[in-house]
Amino acid sequence: MREIKTKGGIGTEIYVKPNPKEKYWDPEIETMDPEKIKEYQLEHLKYMVKYCYDNSPYYRKAFDEAGVDPNKIKTLGDTKYLPFTTKQVERERQEASPDFGDMTCVSEEEIVYASASSGSTGVPTISPFTARDLDEFQDYEARLFWSIGMRPEDRYVHALNFTLFVGGPDVIGAMRTGALGVWAGTIPSERLLFILKSFKATMTWTTPSYAWHLGETAKKQGMDPRKDFNLKKIIVAGEPGGSIHSTRRAIEDLWGAELYDFYGLSDLFGANAGMCEAKNGLHIYEDHHIVEVLNPDTLEPVGDMERGELVLTTLRKMARPMIRFRTGDIVTVTHEVCECGRTHPRIMGIHGRLDDMLIITGVNVFPSDIEAVVRGDKRLTGEYRINVYKEQHLDRFDVEVEKVNSVSIDKETLSKEVKNAIKTRVGIAPRNVIILEDGTLPRATHKAKRVIDKRKGVWSE
Ligand SMILES: [Zn+2]
Numbered sequence: 001m002r003e004i005k006t007k008g009g010i011g012t013e014i015y016v017k018p019n020p021k022e023k024y025w026d027p028e029i030e031t032m033d034p035e036k037i038k039e040y041q042l043e044h045l046k047y048m049v050k051y052c053y054d055n056s057p058y059y060r061k062a063f064d065e066a067g068v069d070p071n072k073i074k075t076l077g078d079t080k081y082l083p084f085t086t087k088q089v090e091r092e093r094q095e096a097s098p099d100f101g102d103m104t105c106v107s108e109e110e111i112v113y114a115s116a117s118s119g120s121t122g123v124p125t126i127s128p129f130t131a132r133d134l135d136e137f138q139d140y141e142a143r144l145f146w147s148i149g150m151r152p153e154d155r156y157v158h159a160l161n162f163t164l165f166v167g168g169p170d171v172i173g174a175m176r177t178g179a180l181g182v183w184a185g186t187i188p189s190e191r192l193l194f195i196l197k198s199f200k201a202t203m204t205w206t207t208p209s210y211a212w213h214l215g216e217t218a219k220k221q222g223m224d225p226r227k228d229f230n231l232k233k234i235i236v237a238g239e240p241g242g243s244i245h246s247t248r249r250a251i252e253d254l255w256g257a258e259l260y261d262f263y264g265l266s267d268l269f270g271a272n273a274g275m276c277e278a279k280n281g282l283h284i285y286e287d288h289h290i291v292e293v294l295n296p297d298t299l300e301p302v303g304d305m306e307r308g309e310l311v312l313t314t315l316r317k318m319a320r321p322m323i324r325f326r327t328g329d330i331v332t333v334t335h336e337v338c339e340c341g342r343t344h345p346r347i348m349g350i351h352g353r354l355d356d357m358l359i360i361t362g363v364n365v366f367p368s369d370i371e372a373v374v375r376g377d378k379r380l381t382g383e384y385r386i387n388v389y390k391e392q393h394l395d396r397f398d399v400e401v402e403k404v405n406s407v408s409i410d411k412e413t414l415s416k417e418v419k420n421a422i423k424t425r426v427g428i429a430p431r432n433v434i435i436l437e438d439g440t441l442p443r444a445t446h447k448a449k450r451v452i453d454k455r456k457g458v459w460s461e
Contacts, residue, residue: 017152017178023341025146025177026139029287030342034335037286037343038076044315045290046073049082052321055105058093059323079290079313084299084324090125090267100128104320111319115166117266127166127267128319134169136316137269140288141173144274147283147340148233148260150203152178155230157201159210160270161186167237170205170270179203189217197223200230205262208241208251212382213443215254226256237262237271240368243282243350246376263350265327268314273347278339281346288316291345292324293333296354304334309354310347328354330366358388358453360395363428367451370399373421379407379414383441386430389454396431402438411435 024030032040050070052059063070066083085103094101100111112131116124129137150156158171162185175181184195192214196204206214211234215225223229234257236242241251242261252259263282264271273284284291293308294301302308310327330351337343352366359365367386374384381402388397401418403411415433423429 018146018176020151020153020178022146025143029285030143030147030344032287032343034343041286041290041315042076044287045076045079045313046070048313048315048321049073049323051318052105052323056103056321057097058089058102059105059321076290079292079324082313082324084311084326085322086326087125087267087328094125100126100320103322104128106130106319113169115168115266116164117166124164125267129317130319133317133319136288138169138173138176140269140285141170141271142176143285144262144271144283145174145177145179147274147276147342148203148235148258149277150174150177150179150233154179154202155182155199156180157182157184157192157196157199157204159184159186159192159204159206166266167264167270173270189214190221193218193221193223196229196231202230203233203235204231205235205237207238208236208247209239211236211251211259212254215251216443225254229255231255231257233258233260235260235262235274237264240350240352240366241371241375243347244368244372244375246372246374247382250375250382261350263329263347265312265325267322267325268312268317272312276338276340276342280338281334281348282350283338283342283344283346284333285344289314291333293331296330304336305332305348307332307349307351330354330357356451358386358397358451360388360397360428363426365397365426365428369426370422371450373418373425374399374401377418377421379404379409380418381438383443384450385441386451387454388451391431395455398432398434399430400434400436400441402436402440405438 053063053070062083066081068081090103093103110130111128113129113134115127156174156179158174158181160167162168171181171183182195182199182201184192218225234255236259241247242259248259260275260279261282262271262274272289273282275282290313292301292311294311296309307330310329310331312322312325312327314322331347332349333345334348335345338346352368357364357366370386371384374380375382381404383402385400386397388395399422403414415435419429419433
């Protein structure tokens with residue numbers, strides 16, 4: 001990646017841009033033989049477990065309690081003996097040992113960047129990075145951007161939150177590809193549309209609901225998202241929508257652009273996995289993570305393409321390594337080699353968060369499955385809301401959807417058909433499918449809240 005030499009600006013003698021013809025950002029790692037990757041991981045796991053034991057009071061205690069001797073890690077399979085970490089543990093350790101928590105393995109002098117996640121419940125959790133961590137984080141982001149085809153001729157508008165959010169610095173990763181990075185952040189829709197249009201941006205990154213909302217806003221202002229903009233590729237993250245086929249198609253149709261799903265965890269990186277140009281699953285790279293998918297009840301591994309909770313162990317983060325971090329995200333993963341030639345596993349579906357999962361009369365219902373039905377039906381606007389409640393001690397749910405104004409079908413027939421489609425996909429039928437007029441449901445400007453669970457009396461996030 002160091003072939004084209006161009007003169008840089010003031011204070012820079014020479015700045016080298018990557019060669020746009022290269023298919024991979026890091027060919028050796030990205031196409032490494034899976035057996036070689038395992039060797040690499042084992043070597044790093046051994047080092048990391050010992051490093052955590054020697055440098056973090058929390059990990060030392062947790063390993064001792066679990067009977068883990070850092071010198072006795074012999075195979076990758078030994079990962080299963082390591083204790084889990086969770087968001088809860090992260091918060092507790094941070095409160096017990098301010099400011100960075102005793103999971104942290106370095107002194108504050110070595111920390112150059114810390115993000116903070118707002119979280120829905122109180123205390124923000126802080127994610128610290130050493131200079132090397134930050135550098136590797138941005139190299140990783142560059143790898144993800146490069147694999148969707150970002151090149152030096154691109155103009156990229158970064159429309160993620162810069163305020164404390166770990167996704168903010170990802171714009172640096174984009175700039176490493178040589179693309180022009182525009183630091184937009186979360187600005188009002190009208191302003192963002194203006195920026196996208198006047199900069200002739202070729203790529204941007206936002207949430208799926210916002211990408212949808214932004215396109216609708218453009219239309220309301222008399223613009224045609226397909227013609228009046230230069231957007232070729234839209235990256236989305238933060239909600240399952242980017243991996244739901246019908247949602248993807250709807251946003252791609254609206255903008256006339258390709259949609260790529262990225263997945264990140266505020267506790268680790270801005271994005272930990274991303275689609276390549278084949279758009280068939282999100283590559284998650286094993287030089288940085290040990291990837292486990294476990295049955296959340298038994299905590300035993302599930303097979304390829306079976307739903308389970310994603311559990312990640314970081315292999316290269318020095319400030320605060322995460323050992324067997326339970327992400328709370330329900331995914332399906334495949335180890336089949338992608339047509340792009342990258343050998344690392346792919347997340348084929350992000351079905352929602354464990355805490356999003358509704359248990360309705362004993363059936364696991366993911367709002368993302370209902371979304372897939374709603375977004376796949378051209379007669380509906382794509383907006384929806386799910387209401388869960390009790391009726392004579394039984395769990396019930398209603399789904400509110402909106403009919404596109406120009407479609408002429410009687411509401412009763414449409415309701416029946418949507419109900420059947422949901423039953424086929426989810427396993428149980430909603431009590432009612434309520435057909436509303438276009439524009440009735442609230443439009444999301446950030447992450448959409450689409451579930452009201454009256455059984456608990458609160459919004460379910
Ligand atoms: Zn691929």
